[in-house]
Amino acid sequence: AAERAYTIDVIAGDGIGTEVVPAAIKCIDQVARCEGFTVDWRHRDWGSERYRKDGAMMPADGLEQLADGDGIFLGAVGAPDIPDHVTLWGLLIPIRREFLQYVNLRPVRLLPGIEPRVRDAGNFDIVVVRENVEGEYSEIGGRAYRGRPEEMAFQQALFTREGVTRVAKYAAELAASRTGRLVSATKSNGIIHSMPFWDEVVSEVATSAGVTLEPVLIDALAARTVLRPQSLDVVVASNLFGDILSDLVAAVAGSIGVAPSANLNPPGDYPSMFEPVHGSAPDIAGQGIANPVGQLWAGAMMLEHLGEARAAQRLTAGFEKALADGIRTRDLGGSADTHDFTAAVLERLS
Numbered sequence: 606a607a608e609r610a611y612t613i614d615v616i617a618g619d620g621i622g623t624e625v626v627p628a629a630i631k632c633i634d635q636v637a638r639c640e641g642f643t644v645d646w647r648h649r650d651w652g653s654e655r656y657r658k659d660g661a662m663m664p665a666d667g668l669e670q671l672a673d674g675d676g677i678f679l680g681a682v683g684a685p686d687i688p689d690h691v692t693l694w695g696l697l698i699p700i701r702r703e704f705l706q707y708v709n710l711r712p713v714r715l716l717p718g719i720e721p722r723v724r725d726a727g728n729f730d731i732v733v734v735r736e737n738v739e740g741e742y743s744e745i746g747g748r749a750y751r752g753r754p755e756e757m758a759f760q761q762a763l764f765t766r767e768g769v770t771r772v773a774k775y776a777a778e779l780a781a782s783r784t785g786r787l788v789s790a791t792k793s794n795g796i797i798h799s800m801p802f803w804d805e806v807v808s809e810v811a812t813s814a815g816v817t818l819e820p821v822l823i824d825a826l827a828a829r830t831v832l833r834p835q836s837l838d839v840v841v842a843s844n845l846f847g848d849i850l851s852d853l854v855a856a857v858a859g860s861i862g863v864a865p866s867a868n869l870n871p872p873g874d875y876p877s878m879f880e881p882v883h884g885s886a887p888d889i890a891g892q893g894i895a896n897p898v899g900q901l902w903a904g905a906m907m908l909e910h911l912g913e914a915r916a917a918q919r920l921t922a923g924f925e926k927a928l929a930d931g932i933r934t935r936d937l938g939g940s941a942d943t944h945d946f947t948a949a950v951l952e953r954l955s
């Protein structure tokens with residue numbers, strides 16, 4: 606058979622992104638060798654360092670440079686001396702929006718050898734499907750009367766039928782392939798225009814997909830995530846609710862350092878982007894102690910998306926075995942540093 610080869614753009618970014626991305630690349634190259642394909646990594650030095658030099662997180666034609674690749678592998682962006690909306694809206698959000706990555710997929714389950722942070726968490730396995738291009742994080746709004754006592758800010762949430770339908774459809778199909786149950790995060794008691802609309806559209810989609818829909822108010826859902834995470838399977842949520850909920854689930858599972866996410870353009874018109882849920886962690890950056898599991902798991906999701914399911918399984922089994930053997934970074938109560946943990950995974954890959 607002809608050799609399979611993929612072109613992946615790498616944006617390691619800032620802080621611990623520059624530590625966990627090279628670790629994950631080593632492991633992915635190793636599984637690629639075992640499974641008979643190659644990855645051509647196109648390294649991009651985009652991020653805060655570039656912003657300090659040139660005043661922009663990425664080049665003006667950055668998105669065009671990424672458009673012909675098979676995927677984007679991102680570490681994290683964010684630096685203490687640059688406002689977060691500058692770093693986020695200068696790189697991450699333009700990629701998500703211009704490439705219509707309208708699904709943000711965040712799987713969370715208990716990994717071997719990791720104690721859940723709540724008692725009686727059981728053995729849960731949750732996928733949060735977050736709407737990723739509209740909702741509460743819309744670009745519509747503005748500031749007025751700047752610097753005056755009557756100064757104001759105005760931010761308009763945006764929910765479109767097409768936007769809600771496509772993310773609900775993705776979530777319903779995923780639910781159908783798992784337990785057939787779909788939970789929808791809502792707040793239609795308090796937010797009386799957009800959330801009843803969300804409920805209606807999600808309900809239509811769930812009915813036609815033949816899955817059992819349970820709408821749950823987001824505040825109650827937050828409590829249930831802590832008290833009974835094993836009662837959840839696939840959860841579909843708007844941009845803001847999904848953002849918060851997925852960090853909460855990740856924390857319940859042990860550490861934000863293990864949680865991955867995929868920004869998907871399901872029709873495949875544009876490249877999808879794979880990244881850990883965590884940020885650049887300036888408090889531990891440069892010390893070589895970051896947990897690479899979130900980045901590794903994001904890498905496994907990328908391999909799955911490329912159609913390399915066996916490689917994805919091999920990579921996942923690699924970090925699960927290392928954890929099961931008691932090798933853990935400090936955020937998980939262990940003493941391994943990034944290098945030790947990565948070496949342990951590499952040993953368990955072939």
Ligand code: NAI
Nearest residue numbers: 681682683684689862882883884885886888889895896936
């Ligand atoms: P963070 O996720 O960077 O850190 C939160 C806490 O978790 C810190 O104590 C950190 O040390 C710890 N932590 C995170 N990842 C870890 C890992 N892999 N191993 C061990 N410990 C880990 O979130 P924070 O502090 O709110 O944000 C820091 C910067 O990152 C900000 O500039 C923020 O805007 C940015 N950020 C970027 C994201 C992205 O690029 N997708 C996502 C979230 C935040």
Ligand code: MG
Nearest residue numbers: 848849852882
């Ligand atoms: Mg977040």
